[in-house]
Amino acid sequence: MSSLIVNERVLKHFNLSAKETMDHYLKMVDVDLSDYTFAGNYIWLSNSTGFYAIVNNTFCLFILSSGVLTMLLPPLGKQEDTYDAILECFEIMNAHNEDKRYSKIEYVHENILEGFLDYLEEGTVIFDMLKDFIIEKKLVDYIYKTDDLIDLKGNPYKVKRNEINRFKNVYPNYRIEILDKQAHGDKVLALFNKWVSDRTRHMPHEDSEVFLDGIYFERFAIKRLVNDYDKLDLIGIVIYIDDELKGFTVGERISENTSSVIIEKTDFEIFGCAQFIFREFSKILKERYGSEYINVGDDMGFENLKKVKMSYRPDKLIPKYTIYQK
Template sequence: MKFIINDIELKKLDISAKMVMEKYLLELGEDQVVDISDYTFAANFIWLGNVSGFYATIEDCFCLFAMSGSELSMLLPPLGKLKNLKKAINKCFEIMNSNNSSPHYSRIDYVAQCILEKFAKMLDKNASIFDVFADFIFEKKLVDYIYKADDLISLHGNAYHTKRTEINKFKNTYPNFKIVTLEPEKHAQEIITLSNTWVQNRLKYTPKEQMDDFMEGMYQEKAAIKRMLEYHQKLELMGIVLYIDERLQGYTVGEKINEGVASVLLEKTNFEVLGCAQFIFREFSKILSSQYSCEFINVGDDMGFENLKKVKMSYHPYRLNTKYSIYQKI
């Protein structure tokens, strides 16, 4: 599936686009290392189940678009050599504006602050991003939460006292646990069942005013889980599952963003098994550190949910990486 706008061919984002996107991610990494979880093929591919993803090569950059209804936006800034960034951004807005019913729908999401700053400094060491991109409006949307792997493993000090206590209670209460490598052909149905149970339990505690947003998020996550299971090997994902008395009670899935940083893409545990979430997160952190040599672990953003923000802040992130949405001034 493909279509053409302004003589630019937009191709459907399928698994065959993995090598193309990763080529341009490597080129970007030569200019600026990006630790944000959205900057991988897998992170975008598995979450594009409910919208149509398209890509094009524009100004020698990989440009990832999403079609929602009939309106076109971008899920990332143009990827590739930074010298091509601004020209590619301008052309991408031309494409979006030509397609969309209003230029107000045209935007670029998940733009890493570090990319904009590096591009500005390449032009002038004293320049700010607001000087270089004067024709655009920047909206600070979300931050990625990034931790030192060693902190998540050791849980030293008073700041992590509660986490240590929860893990110890879990191990004492459920001595018959085991951690095994996630294998979709073995664990798919149990993972889907646990995920459905998690949603049912979470609904009981979701405020009415947040219900629509919650259900939309869960619909997207359900599709992402199915894609993760279907393409797990091709996407080079890594994951573990947690059994208690031979019953699957938790799972987590991640990937490497770059050589020193891993991300956690999905995680679910039985809502009623206290300490389960803290335990599996720590165990996965150990694996990411020891087997994959990751010094830092990125758990993504909080999607704007206050309860999720509290949980992620409770682990005391080493840094918060800012992401912007960019709009063109009209």
């Protein structure tokens, strides 16, 4: 599907050709959420249909899923253009959807919500505006000081240090390489398939169905990441043990002082490998981008993932909101 027409408005297909345009508008938005990048959305939209349009001088990213049109991000651009763009985007979604209750704008940063309130027409009462919308807090992004992840100082990081030291003692012949599509692409996909098999084998049977539903989408995302890696301004590393690829991780710069980790996978059977590659990648992100902070995204509502991300002592938890119309 190359485009979608709603109320004579043409929504263009969201593909690699949209990168330059989206990047232009992202420069006008000062946020440190991991969702506000071209690559992050392009990769995870690999099994869905994305569309975009320029609405009131803002970049607007839509997703069409099961016949329902929603927005993956709020309009991106100058704050003074955002409020009117939000209203117009709801009109677009409502015109396509059977019920306006399906229409929503996800992953809204609190800075944009402030703009949503600040740029109302003169004389508008805040409560009058809110009576037309529901603003719901959803997940949070976990953001760490880069030096904390590298140094792992103090008692709170004692377990992490022990896991890394054990890994280095048991596997002294490891090596780290910068990810290269040609050299590592097939091995990255093979490791991911092994990771899925191992995780399925070790998890309770009642949890496996939900897990496999999510993996279906993640497999598409990793394939797209590998296929288009050289075009997405990403950086990644892989770790080898005895000449076998046992882990990989990929990230990008998302703001002047913050980078993100998009994905990380390690061999489930190599104890300490995940902790080790995370620390080594933190060093790479600091060296390459000078990043003071690293954002590892949200926990997708999974309690076990929340525990892991909290165990690294985040410096900031940045909330993300969803806007609905009443």
